Amino acid sequence: MTIASYGIRESVRRRVFVVVAVLTLASGILYVLGAKIAFHDTPSFTGPGIRDSKDFTGATVFGMAMFGTLFLGAVLAAFLTLGVIRGDSERGLLQPLVVRPVGRATVLVARFGAAAIVSAGYVVVVYTGALLATGITGDWWPDHIVRPALGLIAGVVVISAISTVGSVLLTATANGIAVFMIYGAGLIAGLLGQIGDALSSHNLQHIANVASWILPFEALFQDGLDATVSSTGGITGALLKLGPFGGAHNAGGLIWPYTVLYVAAVIAAGAWVFARRDL
Secondary structure, three states: OHHHHHHHHHHHHOOHHHHHHHHHHHHHHHHHHHHHHHHHHOOOOOEOOEOOHHHHHHHHHHHHHHHHHHHHHHHHHHHHHOOOOHHHHHOOOOHHHHHOOOOHHHHHHHHHHHHHHHHHHHHHHHHHHHHHHHHHHHOOOOOOOHHHHHHHHHHHHHHHHHHHHHHHHOOHHHHHHHHHHHHHHHHHHHHHHHHHHHHOOHHHHHHHHHHHHHOHHHHHHHHHHHHHOOOOOHHHHHHHHHOOOOOOOOOOOOHHHHHHHHHHHHHHHHHHHHHOOOO
8 A cells, every 4th residue: 555655646746646537537528528419419419210319319429438537547647657767766766665565566566556446546536427417418317227347347457457557567657658558459449340340341340359368458438338338229230339539349257357367367467577687
């Protein structure tokens, strides 16, 4: 707990939370304006099989809000963990700590835990704000509220684990680049799945499905998108399940224990490598 609180205080000193708060506020204002205009301008929209434009508009803008929430949460998780191991080692802060009174594994787990808790709390706040903004401006609510939130929370925890372990091997700049390239790879996997669904290409669907499980934050995001429109049927539901920035798919109950094991395996691998590195 002491090491975790130290990490949070360090982030406050570096004004990470100030930057994140300003960017979040700007994004929130933009989302509210966009949602209000979208709901206002599409009540007369009709298309093949689309009978309720409010459902179509609400699910679309809220799906984009979920994507933005995961992205902002990933940015925060990366900022909190970019240089927590190698950066502290190069500044000479880590060596006295890992000898006594705690070991390397404790430091790694504590810094990961602090980043994961802060990022998860941030995602809850932003998700709740987007949910209320969508409901108030357009009188639209997702079919499920809790499951999408849990998917986003688990997603940023996975990203926190990847970034924390990356800090064992890479400098802060290199780790940041690596984390966002990994995030981009997950996004591409989602887009491939969307294209595969549209073209009925089983090969693309299989590739996207495998990639989303290798990078489970994408599978968790897709599962959350699916939960928002799981009760919407017809062509409207089919179109909505394509989702923004990646198709909506029910990942099934296996995704949750798999995510726990995935995070545990990533942190264990990071601790193993950290224990054998020369500080």
